[in-house]
Amino acid sequence: MFSPIAPLTHSITVYLDDQPISASKGESVAACLLRAGVPFNRLTPVSGAPRLPYCMIGQCFDCLVEIDGIGNQQACLTIVRDRMRVRRQNGAAIALEHSAQ
Amino acid sequence: MTQATDMRPSVPMDADIIIVGCGPAGMTAAIELAEANRSVIVLDMQPTPGGQIFRNLEDNISQQSSDRQALLAALGPAYRAGADLIRRFRASSRIDYRPLTTVWEVRPDGTVGWLRGMDAGYLRATTVILAHGAMERPVPFPGWTLPGVMTAGSVQTLLKAGNLKPTGNVVLAGTGPLLLLLATQLHKLGVKPTLIARTDRFSDGLRAMRYLRRNGLLPVVKGLGWLAQLKRSGVRMTSGVSDLAAEGERKVEAVSFTVKGRRVRQPCDLLVVHDGIVPAIDIPNGAGLALQWDQTNASWRPRTTSDGLASSALPPDLQPERCVVRITGDARRIGGAEATIAHGRLTAQAILAELRKGDGISSKSQQAVDRTLSVRPFLDAAFPPGLSAKLPDDNTIVCRCEELTAGALREKIRAGFGNMDALRGETRCGMGPCQGRNCMITAARLIEEDRGACGSTPPVFRGRPPIRPLPLGALAGLTGLDPSATELLTLEDKPEHDVEATSDVPAE
Numbered sequence: 001m002f003s004p005i006a007p008l009t010h011s012i013t014v015y016l017d018d019q020p021i022s023a024s025k026g027e028s029v030a031a032c033l034l035r036a037g038v039p040f041n042r043l044t045p046v047s048g049a050p051r052l053p054y055c056m057i058g059q060c061f062d063c064l065v066e067i068d069g070i071g072n073q074q075a076c077l078t079i080v081r082d083r084m085r086v087r088r089q090n091g092a093a094i095a096l097e098h099s100a101q
Numbered sequence: 102m103t104q105a106t107d108m109r110p111s112v113p114m115d116a117d118i119i120i121v122g123c124g125p126a127g128m129t130a131a132i133e134l135a136e137a138n139r140s141v142i143v144l145d146m147q148p149t150p151g152g153q154i155f156r157n158l159e160d161n162i163s164q165q166s167s168d169r170q171a172l173l174a175a176l177g178p179a180y181r182a183g184a185d186l187i188r189r190f191r192a193s194s195r196i197d198y199r200p201l202t203t204v205w206e207v208r209p210d211g212t213v214g215w216l217r218g219m220d221a222g223y224l225r226a227t228t229v230i231l232a233h234g235a236m237e238r239p240v241p242f243p244g245w246t247l248p249g250v251m252t253a254g255s256v257q258t259l260l261k262a263g264n265l266k267p268t269g270n271v272v273l274a275g276t277g278p279l280l281l282l283l284a285t286q287l288h289k290l291g292v293k294p295t296l297i298a299r300t301d302r303f304s305d306g307l308r309a310m311r312y313l314r315r316n317g318l319l320p321v322v323k324g325l326g327w328l329a330q331l332k333r334s335g336v337r338m339t340s341g342v343s344d345l346a347a348e349g350e351r352k353v354e355a356v357s358f359t360v361k362g363r364r365v366r367q368p369c370d371l372l373v374v375h376d377g378i379v380p381a382i383d384i385p386n387g388a389g390l391a392l393q394w395d396q397t398n399a400s401w402r403p404r405t406t407s408d409g410l411a412s413s414a415l416p417p418d419l420q421p422e423r424c425v426v427r428i429t430g431d432a433r434r435i436g437g438a439e440a441t442i443a444h445g446r447l448t449a450q451a452i453l454a455e456l457r458k459g460d461g462i463s464s465k466s467q468q469a470v471d472r473t474l475s476v477r478p479f480l481d482a483a484f485p486p487g488l489s490a491k492l493p494d495d496n497t498i499v500c501r502c503e504e505l506t507a508g509a510l511r512e513k514i515r516a517g518f519g520n521m522d523a524l525r526g527e528t529r530c531g532m533g534p535c536q537g538r539n540c541m542i543t544a545a546r547l548i549e550e551d552r553g554a555c556g557s558t559p560p561v562f563r564g565r566p567p568i569r570p571l572p573l574g575a576l577a578g579l580t581g582l583d584p585s586a587t588e589l590l591t592l593e594d595k596p597e598h599d600v601e602a603t604s605d606v607p608a609e
Contacts, residue, residue, distance in 0.1 A: 001260065001268065001269065001370055002263075002265040002266065002267055002268060003265065003266060003268045004264055004265060005171075005172055005260070005264050005265065005266050005290065006166055006168030006169060006172070006244060006264055007168070008264075024212065024264060026148070026160060026589055027262070027263055027264065028262065028263065030263075031262065031263030031264070031265060033261060034259065034263070034265060035263075035264075035265055036365055039248060039351065040248055040351075041222065041354065046503060046504040047504050049246065049504070050248050050252075050351050050352070051246065051248060052248035052249065052352075053244075053251065053255060054250065054251055054252060054255065054501075054592060055236070055237065055251075055252050055255050056251070056252075056254065056255035056258040056259065056263075057153055057236065057254060057255070058146055058259060059236045059381070059535065059538045059539070060501065060538070060539055061501075061502060061533070061535040061538075062246075062501060064534065070572065072534060074568060075586050076201075076258075077146055077147075077201075079148050079201070093588035
């Protein structure tokens with residue numbers, strides 16, 4: 001869906017669901033995930049539908065991810081840090097399924 | 102630090118003025134006030150100054166690579182024009198600039214709740230300026246929650262600050278100058294949109310002609326230039342479209358719409374939508390400030406005086422002695438960069454006059470505001486809201502957070518939940534992480550539809566702090582609390598007999 005305009009400079013490493021991916025210093029987590037081409041950054045808590053960033057300016061809250069262990073962080077407002085650990089959110093429905101097993 | 106000079110002597114002031122937002126309006130006001138020796142704190146969600154219009158400008162102009170030069174050329178001179186303003190903002194030592202800071206509460210008395218990382222607290226100033234800007238008009242349509250449906254602003258943000266451009270089949274749909282500007286910018290970057298589906302019609306443009314003013318000619322000429330360029334490049338464009346829908350299972354695969362009575366379907370990888378820009382009213386509404394309905398822009402905006410002074414709409418027992426909040430820039434009224442700069446300066450002059458530190462609003466400043474806003478009536482008429490013109494059908498999601506459809510809301514409204522807060526309490530519409538930013542206008546219009554009320558001021562959800570998520574860890578460590586307004590509760594407040602009752606339980 002997106003491709004880099006210029007080659008990555010000042011590349012750092014971010015962990016997405018424990019897999020290393022490269023990120024560009026100063027970019028938002030949301031931009032980093034879109035470049036990585038993830039199909040979704042979260043599944044909704046109600047129906048489990050996939051979502052990707054929609055507004056990119058902190059208004060829609062669709063880009064929520066877990067960052068360094070804290071959930072529901074706005075990926076479009078968070079700047080990547082070296083060795084940051086980002087997790088996609090899998091929705092309450094799936095979380096409940098796991099706890100019931 | 103400045104000492105308190107108003108009616109709250111017990112709590113020290115953190116600055117003369119707190120400004121929320123670091124776009125052109127906020128930066129201009131900050132520079133003017135700092136030059137008059139006022140202490141200023143600027144809070145902004147972004148990592149660098151510029152707001153959305155000059156987003157990441159410092160970084161883009163500092164890079165010499167040919168790719169960046171090409172990006173700057175594509176973004177055009179209006180983007181680069183912010184460089185001097187940002188330089189002057191950075192150079193001022195009296196401005197305490199705090200980036201990556203979220204505001205989750207503003208009170209009419211000049212108190213501001215802030216969050217940065219896991220640190221949070223309150224700040225106080227004699228005056229607060231809200232310059233937090235605008236947002237794109239939220240428009241529910243079938244499939245708007247699918248991955249691959251994004252707003253024009255978000256794609257522009259990715260160009261400016263994400264080093265990303267779209268690939269594959271890109272369809273732009275909606276109306277407004279931003280949609281056409283983005284199309285030209287994309288084309289200059291080698292991305293030729295497959296189709297631009299405009300909701301506005303030729304007749305809108307004709308009708309708008311009578312609002313043309315001499316001072317507003319330049320932006321119109323610029324816009325016609327974009328259109329001519331797109332036409333020359335062979336970008337397909339159709340106008341007068343309605344009933345937009347995004348199709349796909351796990352992502353957008355196609356877009357369909359009606360034009361001249363015919364249903365058209367176009368496969369796409371990215372659907373970019375835009376239906377104009379509206380003031381972001383989250384902070385004013387959360388602060389209990391008075392709002393008004395702007396019929397021409399079909400949006401709420403805060404009720405202010407011409408120099409930006411807001412008024413409190415809180416009930417009498419919650420009214421502050423004096424409302425010290427001013428609102429400027431696109432947060433007050435949509436006008437674009439030049440208009441927000443002009444009004445930011447005017448607001449600063451009004452504040453300085455109030456503090457008896459300046460000559461008041463200069464006629465030059467007033468003229469600049471009038472001149473820069475003179476193209477708005479034309480734009481409002483030429484690009485009327487289109488995607489949002491009709492209310493969504495029953496199957497369309499209205500509340501993205503709680504995944505509530507228009508049908509579900511209509512059913513509850515018919516069942517008696519006919520005011521905004523009752524509807525919110527019953528359905529959770531507006532209660533998700535976005536706090537109603539995307540659904541409030543549609544929920545209000547659905548209520549009006551049921552009442553048969555049209556043309557009135559749509560009702561709003563009652564806003565309450567925190568208006569943005571505040572981690573409990575940050576809340577626990579709040580700084581800047583007002584001791585006179587803080588009540589300490591401890592475990593010792595618990596009734597004694599609870600402890601005695603449990604001691605009767607035999608040990609196992």
